Amino acid sequence: MLVTTGAEAVENAIKIARAYTGRSGVVAFSGAFHGRTLLGMALTGKVMPYKKNFGPFPAEVFHAPFPNPYLGVSTDEAVAGLEWLFAADVDPQRIAAFIVEPVQGEGGFNVAPKEFLVRLREIADRHGIVLIADEVQAGMARTGKMFGFEHAGVKPDLVTMAKGLAGGFPLSAVTGRAEIMNAAHPGGLGGTYAGNPLAVAAANAVLDVIEEERLCERAAEIGRRINDRLTSIAARQGMERIGDVRGPGAMVAFELVEDRVSKAAAPAITTRIVAEAEARGLILLSCGTRLNVIRLLAPLTIEWEVLEEGLDILEASIEAAFSDTASAAA
Numbered sequence: 001m002l003v004t005t006g007a008e009a010v011e012n013a014i015k016i017a018r019a020y021t022g023r024s025g026v027v028a029f030s031g032a033f034h035g036r037t038l039l040g041m042a043l044t045g046k047v048m049p050y051k052k053n054f055g056p057f058p059a060e061v062f063h064a065p066f067p068n069p070y071l072g073v074s075t076d077e078a079v080a081g082l083e084w085l086f087a088a089d090v091d092p093q094r095i096a097a098f099i100v101e102p103v104q105g106e107g108g109f110n111v112a113p114k115e116f117l118v119r120l121r122e123i124a125d126r127h128g129i130v131l132i133a134d135e136v137q138a139g140m141a142r143t144g145k146m147f148g149f150e151h152a153g154v155k156p157d158l159v160t161m162a163k164g165l166a167g168g169f170p171l172s173a174v175t176g177r178a179e180i181m182n183a184a185h186p187g188g189l190g191g192t193y194a195g196n197p198l199a200v201a202a203a204n205a206v207l208d209v210i211e212e213e214r215l216c217e218r219a220a221e222i223g224r225r226i227n228d229r230l231t232s233i234a235a236r237q238g239m240e241r242i243g244d245v246r247g248p249g250a251m252v253a254f255e256l257v258e259d260r261v262s263k264a265a266a267p268a269i270t271t272r273i274v275a276e277a278e279a280r281g282l283i284l285l286s287c288g289t290r291l292n293v294i295r296l297l298a299p300l301t302i303e304w305e306v307l308e309e310g311l312d313i314l315e316a317s318i319e320a321a322f323s324d325t326a327s328a329a330a
């Protein structure tokens with residue numbers, strides 16, 4: 001099914017899962033981002049800046065913990081949180097869908113451990129719940145595979161995609177098993193601009209380029225280069241506020257902390273690095289539920305020299321931001 005925005009794909013995936021199961025509940029995860037429509041925000045597990053002041057949100061949306069090995073939330077604890085939700089809040093037989101990002105985007109490039117996705121699949125199967133992978137940010141070759149869930153070898157029932165799908169043209173999609181996709185009645189799903197021809201032509205061209213220019217492999221190489229640079233910066237003396245470098249393929253981020261023991265979030269230094277980079281001509285986007293992560297989303301077709309230039313600017317911006325705060329502290 002073709003629609004226009006990522007949020008619209010998410011909304012339609014939920015409608016399809018509800019029509020198929022005849023159930024109403026949906027479970028999303030802490031730190032998730034699923035869009036800025038009311039249902040998208042209800043599913044989102046990050047208050048600032050998305051949810052504050054915009055409620056009330058649609059009912060029947062529940063949140064379970066997403067694993068975060070860096071901050072000490074293991075897969076076992078996350079799964080226990082889900083089981084607790086079923087014991088304390090909602091009967092699993094009322095749940096139509098789980099919706100999960102294989103790599104959380106806005107939440108801070110938190111990678112779902114393989115074991116977590118495998119266990120979600122098992123729990124979904126046990127209770128007849130539709131598993132939706134939201135690949136709006138992680139999909140379309142970004143992580144070094146066409147879709148993020150492929151790293152875990154798990155097959156979702158429905159997949160949402162957008163962003164890279166049409167190279168920036170407004171197009172999004174829901175794909176899935178025919179039996180589930182066909183559950184909605186004729187005329188129940190659609191939209192004026194759904195599948196508009198220009199965006200579909202752009203998507204066809206994008207899919208050709210992903211294949212012909214082997215962008216999955218290229219994403220992996222881009223990621224290696226970014227990772228190498230970031231880990232070597234982080235290893236230098238004075239760089240202890242870089243607490244973590246993570247992310248598969250060309251979906252790499254680094255987390256800024258006050259120190260590596262407390263791991264207390266450092267949102268002010270994060271904003272500072274973004275501003276320093278902007279002044280030097282490099283656009284960076286921060287993310288993270290604690291507002292202290294900087295994500296790097298270079299185009300998968302980026303020239304190597306441009307990537308190196310960007311990394312040089314990034315390094316200079318980090319150095320400038322850290323030396324400013326060091327002298328302010330002194």
Ligand SMILES: Cc1ncc(COP(=O)(O)O)c(C=O)c1O
Nearest residue numbers: 005006007033034035105136137
């Ligand atoms: C995982 C995920 N889902 C949904 C969305 C919403 O997409 P859109 O902004 O196109 O509505 C986003 C956007 O960042 C996203 O990252």
